[in-house]
Amino acid sequence: MNPFRRPSASLFFLSVLALFSACTNVPNVPRVAPEIALTPPVAEEISLEQLKRFLPKHPVVVGFDVDDTLMFTAPAFNALQPQYDAAVIRPKSYDSLSPEQKKQYHEFWNLLNEQYDDRSVPKKIGKQLLDLHIARGDEIWIISRRQGSVPATSTSSKRLERMFGVSLKHPLIVTNLQDKTPYIARCKIEFYYGDSDSDITAAVAAGATPIRVKRASDSYAKDVPHNGQLNELVLRDSEK
Numbered sequence: 001m002n003p004f005r006r007p008s009a010s011l012f013f014l015s016v017l018a019l020f021s022a023c024t025n026v027p028n029v030p031r032v033a034p035e036i037a038l039t040p041p042v043a044e045e046i047s048l049e050q051l052k053r054f055l056p057k058h059p060v061v062v063g064f065d066v067d068d069t070l071m072f073t074a075p076a077f078n079a080l081q082p083q084y085d086a087a088v089i090r091p092k093s094y095d096s097l098s099p100e101q102k103k104q105y106h107e108f109w110n111l112l113n114e115q116y117d118d119r120s121v122p123k124k125i126g127k128q129l130l131d132l133h134i135a136r137g138d139e140i141w142i143i144s145r146r147q148g149s150v151p152a153t154s155t156s157s158k159r160l161e162r163m164f165g166v167s168l169k170h171p172l173i174v175t176n177l178q179d180k181t182p183y184i185a186r187c188k189i190e191f192y193y194g195d196s197d198s199d200i201t202a203a204v205a206a207g208a209t210p211i212r213v214k215r216a217s218d219s220y221a222k223d224v225p226h227n228g229q230l231n232e233l234v235l236r237d238s239e240k
Contacts, residue, residue: 023186032179033198033205041228045236048128051211059137063184065194066144066172068221069213070126070160072240075119076112077220084108090177109147114155122163125213125238129193130164141170141187148174181205196223200230214238
């Protein structure tokens with residue numbers, strides 16, 4: 001069987017339904033985060049120790065991005081990306097792709113998720129944050145904007161558990177290149193960690209407190225993060 005064959009519409013619908021059923025339904029969930037005007041940072045970056053004092057005493061629900069937040073994934077992307085057209089693996093519209101391009105699209109993401117991500121490196125701050133929230137008894141969700149493997153597998157969730165030496169109650173959620181806002185809202189996440197501006201705006205739109213994990217200078221991502229300019233908390237020394 002071809003591992004890159006796209007599932008039927010019914011199977012795709014069921015996979016999306018199962019993902020959303022993992023979180024509690026919330027009425028009037030925004031689908032897309034609005035733009036937030038940039039401003040000069042209004043506060044100094046905070047240390048991990050300051051973050052510990054900032055968090056509530058009681059358990060909370062927290063969420064994490066993956067690429068450049070928990071994991072430094074440039075080694076995986078840089079090894080695989082040159083073989084594929086960037087406009088195909090991150091298309092403006094999936095439906096606009098030709099059948100051959102759709103095959104390449106799923107081939108890229110399957111290879112990245114199933115094999116090449118073994119080259120990624122856990123960030124030190126990612127380990128510290130996961131250990132902190134597990135010790136506090138917090139509920140943890142991990143949400144990635146990546147396209148998931150087709151057919152769906154547990155490879156990425158198990159890799160995170162293995163690399164960080166943790167046991168996760170919830171499997172990794174992938175949004176298939178879509179805005180994270182409804183996922184953060186449906187999971188009732190109170191604090192969300194991310195490196196990109198879209199992570200911050202999605203958290204704000206979903207009613208979560210955004211916390212910026214700084215991106216490494218040699219990241220695969222090419223968009224410019226505006227640390228602190230969206231009125232979010234920024235973790236000091238969180239690049240690695």
